[in-house]
Amino acid sequence: MPWRSAACPPWGVLVSEIMLQQTPVVRVLPVWEEWLRRWPEPADLAREPAGEAVRSWGRLGYPRRALRLHAAAVAIGQDHGGQVPADYAQLLSLPGVGSYTAAAVAAFAYGRRETVVDTNIRRVHARLFSGTALPSPALTAAEMRLAAGLLPDDAGTSVRWNASVMELGALVCTARAPKCSACPVRERCAWRAAGEPPPSYTPKGQAWHGTDRQVRGAVMAVLRLADAPIPAEMFQQAPADLGFEASGIGVPLAALHRLNSAPEQLERALAGLLEDGLTELHQGGYRLPG
DNA sequence: CACACGTGGTA
DNA sequence: TTACCAAGTGT
Helix, strand or coil: CHHHCCCCCHHHHHHHHHHCCCCCHHHHHHHHHHHHHHCCCHHHHHCCCHHHHHHHHCCCCCCHHHHHHHHHHHHHHHHCCCCCCCCHHHHHCCCCCCHHHHHHHHHHHHCCCCCCCCHHHHHHHHHHHHCCCCCCCCCCHHHHHHHHHHCCCCHHHHHHHHHHHHHHHHHHCCCCCCCHHHCCCHHHCHHHHCCCCCCCCCCCCCCCCCCHHHHHHHHHHHHHHCCCCECHHHHHCCHHHHCCCCCCCHHHHHHHHHCCCCHHHHHHHHHHHHHHCCCEEECCEEECCC
16 A cells, blocks of 8 residues: 555554544545645645545545544644644644554554554454454553564564464454465464354444434535535425425435435434534535535 | 444445 | 444544
8 A cells, every 4th residue: 555655654644543543545535636646745735725625635534534634634734834744643643643543654654663452463363363353342451562562673673473363363364254265374373273163242333324423525516526615404395395406415415305304314414513613604505615 | 341433346 | 225344543
């Protein structure tokens, strides 16, 4: 990936890590390219309205990440001299940067020796050492200790270790249908030795259909395409009544209407987006934050 | 600590 | 078609 290139600036690494939070690589790639072309440095993004970040986030999902990345760019300018910090604690203080992202940026952008633990690494460790199909629902202190103990002493080697174990989990030791025959450590895998027992629990899938989240997503799809504030009434009406059902903003508007959500649910979604700062009121309508 | 938070691909 | 899941974070 371009963000693993030695030529990639720390800012590019930070942008990639935020985009990759819960979003597959293939969908991140084109958006990341566009962001780095448009905003080569944190200051370039920081002088834009936050709504521009949200709009150019496109359909990556979890648009609050775009808002936080913009806020991080502002913080980098104000508190870090315009340079992405190399220190774990300083990275962790940035909006949208949690323990995983702070460690990943320190390691992959600056070559620091950090204990990087993501879902891939957790799954590899769970299978290899605990003999379970999946890691526990929540990251535990024991897992962090295990990962810290495994980390090579040499900084350069530790970076490769982190990247390698992550890749092993992403490409071979996958959640579903792992490619054990291609695994370099299959002979010492506790899960395989135990006969590959199924997960002891069934992950509860995230609800989507009929949820506030789905409505929020539909509203955001409208606002990303809107070039003027959208009055609340317009979210309620059938697009056919609006005269532009077949093109442009009419498409997401029609999709929103098809959800057939209760008025109070739409109201809740709009209030939530406002509360999160993903939208703002302007001239009697909703728009992305200017 | 459980829960909310987007989106689209795959089995 | 349904359900899982993808390099998590903030509350």
